[in-house]
Amino acid sequence: xxxxxxxxxxxxxxxxxxxxxxxxxxxxxxxxxxxxxxxxxxxxxxxxxxxxxxxxxxxxxxxxxxxxxxxxxxxxxxxxxxxxxxxxxxxxxxxxxxxxxxxxxxxxxxxxxxxxxxxxxxxxxxxxxxxxxxxxxxxxxxx
Numbered sequence: 001x002x003x004x005x006x007x008x009x010x011x012x013x014x015x016x017x018x019x020x021x022x023x024x025x026x027x028x029x030x031x032x033x034x035x036x037x038x039x040x041x042x043x044x045x046x047x048x049x050x051x052x053x054x055x056x057x058x059x060x061x062x063x064x065x066x067x068x069x070x071x072x073x074x075x076x077x078x079x080x081x082x083x084x085x086x087x088x089x090x091x092x093x094x095x096x097x098x099x100x101x102x103x104x105x106x107x108x109x110x111x112x113x114x115x116x117x118x119x120x121x122x123x124x125x126x127x128x129x130x131x132x133x134x135x136x137x138x139x140x141x142x143x
Contacts, residue, residue, distance in 0.1 A: 002120050003045050006030045007037050007063065008052035013084075017050060020109040021116060034058025038066055042076045048119050050082045051099075053090055060084070064097035080119040091126075101125030 004026050006014050014030045021028060029046075031037055034055040040046060049067070051060035058066075060083050070076040081099040084107065085091065094102040101115050104127045115125040 001025060001027050002047040003027045003029065004116065005037065005040055005046050005049045007034065007049060007055060007060075008032065008084075009034075009056045010052065013052060016107065017112070020107070020112050026116075034060075034063045037063050038070060038076070041067060041079050042070070044077065046079050048080045048082060048116060050084065050116075052084045053086050053093070061093045061097040064094075064099050068098040080122075082115050082119055082125070085127075101127075103127045104129060 002025065004021065006017050006028060008014050009032050011032070014032070018028055018030070029040065031040060034057045037049060037051070041049065051063050053060040055063070064081050064083065067076070067079060067081065071078045080101070083094045083097070083099045083102045085094060085102050085104045088104055090104075091102060101119050101124055103111055103115050108129070111127060111129065115127070118125040
């Protein structure tokens with residue numbers, strides 16, 4: 001059984017995520033303060049941290065960077081991080097912070113579960129829902 005730590009200062013978001021993910025294969029814990037994430041991860045047995053981008057006491061990017069800093073000098077074991085982004089432009093911040101995956105709000109249960117499964121398998125996950133379609137110039141020309 002994998003342990004997932006949900007970090008958000010919004011109880012409604014934590015409840016929404018718990019509802020999406022709860023099942024026999026996941027043990028879910030919650031924290032409402034960004035400063036509590038590192039302490040919980042350092043106690044061990046956390047397989048995945050899901051971070052809300054906007055947490056009042058310490059934002060998701062700062063929390064992820066803090067975890068990566070602690071891992072870099074062996075103060076804690078590496079843990080996968082899934083960030084919940086508010087806007088598509090936040091993708092840069094998620095990548096820069098070292099998160100293994102991200103999902104853009106509004107949250108879709110299928111995308112969230114797919115992201116969690118991927119990260120627990122050691123893979124990365126990037127939400128492509130709002131990515132603009134790519135148009136190749138050559139295909140737009142008449143023949």
